[in-house]
Amino acid sequence: MKHVLVMGAGMVARPAVTYLLGRGDLTVTVTDVDGARAQALVAGSQRGTALAVDARDLSTVEPLLKDCDICVSLLPSPFEPGVWKLALANGKHFVSASPRRDAGLEGADEVVRAAGLTFLPETGLDPGLDHMIIARMRDGIQRRGGIVTSCSSYCGGLPAPEAATNPLNYKFSWNPIGVLHAARESARYLENEREVVLPGDQLFTRHWFVSVPGFGELEAHYNRDAIPYIGIYGLHGVQNMLRATLRYAGWSHALGKLGRLGYLDMTVMDAPPATYADLTRRLSGAPAQAELVPALARALDVDPRSDAITCITWLGLTGADPIVWDAEQPHTPLEALANKMREKLMFAGGERDVCVMQNELEARYPSGEQQRWTSTLLAYGEPGGDSGMARTVGLTAAIAAALILDGRITDRGVLLPVTAAIYDPVLEELEEFGIAFKEGTETLPTADGSEVSA
DSSP states (O other): OOOEEEEESSSSSHHHHHHHHHHHSSSEEESSSSHHHHHHHHOTTTTTTEEEEOTHHHHHHHHHHTTEEEEOOOOOGGGGHHHHHHHHTTEEEESSSSSSTTTTTTTTTHHHHHTTTTEEOOOOTTHHHHHHHHHHHHHHHHHHOEEEEEEEEEEEEEEEEGGGTTTOOOOSSSSSHHHHHHTTTTTTEETEEEEEEEEEEGGGGEEEEEETTTEEEEEEEEBBBTTTTHHHHHHHTTEEEEEEEEEEHHHHHHHHHHHHTTTOOOOOOSSSBBBBHHHHHHHHHHOOSSOOHHHHHHTTTSSSTTHHHHHHHHHHSSSBOOOOOOTTTTOOOOHHHHHHHHHHSSSOTTOOOOEEEEEEEEOOTTTTTTEEEEEEEEOOTTTTTTOOIIIIIIHHHHHHHHHHTTSSOOOOOOOOSSSSHHHHHHHHHHHHHTOOOOOEEEEETTTOOOOOOO
C-alpha cells in the first residue's frame, strides 16, 4: 500500500485528503502547524494519520518524506522550496498547486529528471485547470491545421451572488495573504504583438468587463506575467496573450485606492501604530487633529461618500480597533490589512463560493476561416461542505498525485499539466465530481467582413 504525505490542512485541503483516503489503496499522513486542523481531515479513517508539523522545521519534515511515496503540498508557496529539495534528496515525487516560480522550481527540471522523479507544480485551479483546458483546446485547433492567434485566460474565486453581501463583494476562499500579494504584482501581457508591462502600482488602473455565459458580467484586471505561457503552451507567433483575474464590479477601484493609500506596502514599520485609525492617519498624511474620513477622502481625491471610502470605513480602517500584530510576521501595512480582511471577509455558515474560469483561444485555419474557442467553468461550493475553491484546487492536485502513483503519468522532470497524458485523465476524473467545462466555438469574420466555411 503506497503512502501519501499531504502537507497543509488549510482551506483547500479537505477534498484532497477525502479523495486520497477514499481510494482504499493508500495510506495518508496529513501535516499542519495546527495539529487539530490536520486531525479533523483524517478523523474516522484507519489509514489516515495527522501530525502537528511546522513546515519550516525541515528536520521534522525529512523523516516524513523518507517514509512516503509522494508529497502533495498545499502549503503557502514560500514554505515549499525546502520541502521539495528534501523530496528530491529522498527520491520522492512532488505535486503542488503553487506556481512553479513561487515554489522556486524554475531551473530544477534537469536535476529532477536525472533523479527519475516527477514534480508537478501548478496543478490546482489557477494555475492548473487553466493550463489543462487551454492545452486541450490548442491541441484540437492544431489537429485541424489551425494556428492560435490569441489566448485569454480569466479566473476568479468569488462569493456566489447571494453571498456577495459586503461593499467589496468579496470573501476569501483561499489565503488572504496570497490575494494581497497578487494585488501588488506587476503585469506583463502581449497586445497586438506588442509586449506591455503594467507596474504593480498601476495594476488597478486598467480593468474591463467580461461576459461569462451562465453567470453574467464580471470585472477583469491583468494577472501577473502572461508572456512565459506563450512558450509553455507552444503558442509561438500568437498576437495576443493575457491572464486576468475576475471580480465583481468595484473591486479594482477599491483595491486601487487601498494601494494608493499604502495598505499594500510591505515596508516594515519600526514603530507600528496601535490602531487602524492611527495607521490610516499615518499612511494618508492626515493631520493629528483633522477629522480622519474627510482628510482621507482628500488624500485619495475622492468624495467622502464614494464607494472607495465606504469600503475603507466598512473594513474598519478608520476605526479605533487595535491592530493585533503577529510576533512572527513583519509589521507592514499589508499584514495589517490582511489581518482585518481575515476578520471581515470570511464566509458565514451555509454560504457558497463560486470559482469562475473562462478561457478563450482565437485561431486561423488554412482555409481562411477564423474561430473563437471558449471554455467556461462554474464550480460552486456546497453549503456547509467543501468550497468550490477547495474542490477545484484540492481534487486536481490529489488526482494528479494518484495518477503518478498509478504509473499513468510517466514523464519525469518538473512538468506542467499541458500534455494530453496529464490533462485528459485529470479532466475526465474531475467530471465525475461535477467539475466540468462547457466548451463552444464560433466563426469570426475575416478581414473583409466575410465568413469562410472550413
